[in-house]
Amino acid sequence: MGQFVYTIAENVMNGLASYAYQEICLAWGVTDELNKLKDTFSSIKLVILDAEEKQRKELRLSQWLGKLKDVCYDVDDMLNDFAFKELQMQMLILRGRGSIKEQVRIFFSGWNPVVFNFKMGHRIKEIRERLDVIAIEKSQFPLVERAGDWQSQSVPTERETHSFVQAYDVIGREDDKKQIIIHILNLTLKEKSRDVQENVSVISITGLGGIGKTTLVKLVYNDHRVVKHFDMRMWVCVSDHFDNKRLVREIVASATNQNCGDQESFDRVQKKLQSALKDKQFLLVLDDVWDKGQIGVTTAKWIDLKALLNVGANGSKVIVTTRSESVASIMDSVCVHQLRGLPHESCMSLFIKRAFDRKGEEQRYPHLMEIAHGIAKKCEGVPLAVTTMGSLLCLKREKHFWSEVRDNDIWRLPQGNDDILPALKLSYDALSSYLKPCFAICSLFPKDYVFRSRFSVVVDGTRLHSIL
Known part of the structure; x- marks a missing residue:
């Protein structure tokens, strides 16, 4: 209230x-x-x-x-x-x-x-x-x-799902990347060596929210070996609504760099998809897949979509990122890679990269580094939480600000193994007071909603579109 x-x-x-x-x-x-x-x-x-x-x-x-x-x-x-x-x-x-x-x-x-x-x-x-x-x-x-204290600072926490990534910004995922690439290449060789009726196989990456599933897939997607191996690569953000009509249109757009017309029938769009994929070995990323009842992925929906994709050449791959192991089962994954939290050393490296502007600057603040270890430990290996906390403190060098984050009561709230809300709540608390109502207004819109340039909502005198 x-x-x-x-x-x-x-x-x-x-x-x-x-x-x-x-x-x-x-x-x-x-x-x-x-x-x-x-x-x-x-x-x-x-x-x-x-x-x-x-x-x-x-x-x-x-x-x-x-x-x-x-x-x-x-x-x-x-x-x-x-x-x-x-x-x-x-x-x-x-x-x-x-x-x-x-x-x-x-x-x-x-x-x-x-x-x-x-x-x-x-x-x-x-x-x-x-x-x-x-x-x-x-x-x-x-x-x-x-x-106001440290809570008067605003924190950019924007996260988008797309295929681009700066590899040097990613810490602690090299081993996971190698394992996924090995799965992709080895599975392709095995499939070609035997008679396989289905040309498309699924690799699922599972893990809790904020653990870095999308980032890991970006690293794999842009690796030079993967780029060279496949004839075509496509990236689609699925989110919680697994709608085949929308997904087929977006796969076609990603494959051909051309959007389907609004008036085009679904039958015509399906033919475009099959024409684009026929006899080509492709890699398709379906990012952030959910199984929320009838709006999420179901066995029937996946069978229908996979039938359209099966025109590709043998060895084509679909990489799925999801929080739910049941999604991996529904999509009949041949390989499931469960992504774990980062080790403490990697968390510290990531935190330092976000909290300090220049390399080596942390050496000037040994009293803050002691506190940083406590903050990183409470993030429990979740990169999103570590990044959020580091960004929160990047403009602060006073010891009491850092101590307040580390000792905040929010960390003591009961939470499950996959709960990163304490770290994100601290980031929310740090928003400027006039931005908090705007943040709440954003929660009224469905996930992955695209804001149009003319969209505007006024909250206590603040226009929402001014912060988007």
């Missing part, structure tokens, strides 16, 4: 402190009351960041933040009413050019300043009483005053 209270409170404080609102309040004679409101808000706002972080373990704190959020919205509405009434009054007077007739009409209307001041006075008093109660309740919690 209290996730964005700091953002809302900050907007309210900016409104109360703005010159325009001060002028309006002076005109309506409510300056003293709103100043008192602002002072109370200021004292509460200092502990909101700490409260938002601690609410995970304290239900009463979450409820307290909920009350504060309601008051923030009411104050924001009240400030908007003041601005609207002021503008309306100016328009009425301007329209009547200040005539006696118009002024008398305004006096006996709902816009009478005396009546409005009386109503708004009671409204401010009611809000102040609620806010005073919230301020008193604040003392029931062991909250620490914070002015």
